[in-house]
Amino acid sequence: MSTNIPSTPARLDFAHPPRIAIVVSRFNENVTHGLRDGAVAWLGEHDIALRAEDILYAPGAYELPLLAQTLARTGRYDGVVCLGCVIKGDTAHFEFISLGATIGLQQAALSTEVPIAFGVLTTYTDEQAVVRSRDDVHNKGREAVAACVESIALLHKIRGC
Numbered sequence: 320m321s322t323n324i325p326s327t328p329a330r331l332d333f334a335h336p337p338r339i340a341i342v343v344s345r346f347n348e349n350v351t352h353g354l355r356d357g358a359v360a361w362l363g364e365h366d367i368a369l370r371a372e373d374i375l376y377a378p379g380a381y382e383l384p385l386l387a388q389t390l391a392r393t394g395r396y397d398g399v400v401c402l403g404c405v406i407k408g409d410t411a412h413f414e415f416i417s418l419g420a421t422i423g424l425q426q427a428a429l430s431t432e433v434p435i436a437f438g439v440l441t442t443y444t445d446e447q448a449v450v451r452s453r454d455d456v457h458n459k460g461r462e463a464v465a466a467c468v469e470s471i472a473l474l475h476k477i478r479g480c
Contacts (some may be wrong), residue, residue, distance in 0.1 A: 334480070336367045337397035337471045339464065340390045344403035344439075346379040350452045354402040354438055357458030361465055380405050380439050381416050384423025391433035398467040402460055403439040404448050417441045434470035438463025 339362065343355045355374065362369050373396075377386050380403035387399045401424055407413040420439050428435035438460055442448045451459045474480075 333472065333475070337468060338395060339367065339369065339373060339398050339400060339467060340387075340396045341369070341374045341400045341402065341464070342377050342383055342386050342390070343374065344377050344380045344383060347404035347406065347448065350404040350440065350448045351402050353449075353452030353454065354404070354440070354458065354460030354463070356454065357452070357460035358400055358402065358438070358464040360454075361461040362468075365468070367468065377403075379403065379416070380420040383420055383439065384427050387424060387435045388427035388431060391427060391431035391435060396433065398434040398436065398471045400436040400438055400460075400464045400467050402463065404452070405439065405441050406445055406448055407441075407443045413441070432474075434467045434474065436463040436467035436470075 341355060341358055344351050359369060359374075375386065375390075377383055383401040383403055387401050390396055390399050401420075403420065405413055405416050405420070417439070421437065424435050424437050424439075440448050440451050440459060442451070451457070
């Protein structure tokens with residue numbers, strides 16, 4: 320497994336700070352709340368404001384694509400960060416939920432042309448999920464929001480905004 324994590328550009332130039340929505344799955348909330356906290360911390364470290372109403376909660380990972388697409392289409396957000404956790408069990412449920420969330424989020428981003436970050440952990444064990452949601456620099460919520468903001472900046476550059 321690679322441990323090379325892309326670094327966020329030192330300077331992200333915006334005419335105005337981007338408005339980000341964060342959608343957090345309530346399923347496995349001991350993990351997803353850690354992802355949320357990591358994303359919120361990263362935004363604060365980069366002086367990007369987040370309003371209380373910009374954090375929304377979904378029942379589970381399967382619901383994230385529709386909610387993300389709907390948020391993106393409102394025009395209120397420059398990007399949407401989706402945070403969830405699917406842990407493998409004894410049935411095929413893991414595969415169906417993981418695939419549905421993955422393809423759904425990709426389709427939502429492509430159809431709306433708004434960055435929608437995939438911060439859904441798909442792990443084999445509870446321990447793997449906990450490690451990825453800890454309060455440290457390897458928190459996957461931090462990585463998801465960083466990818467979203469960097470994508471917004473790059474799209475602004477491409478579009479000449």
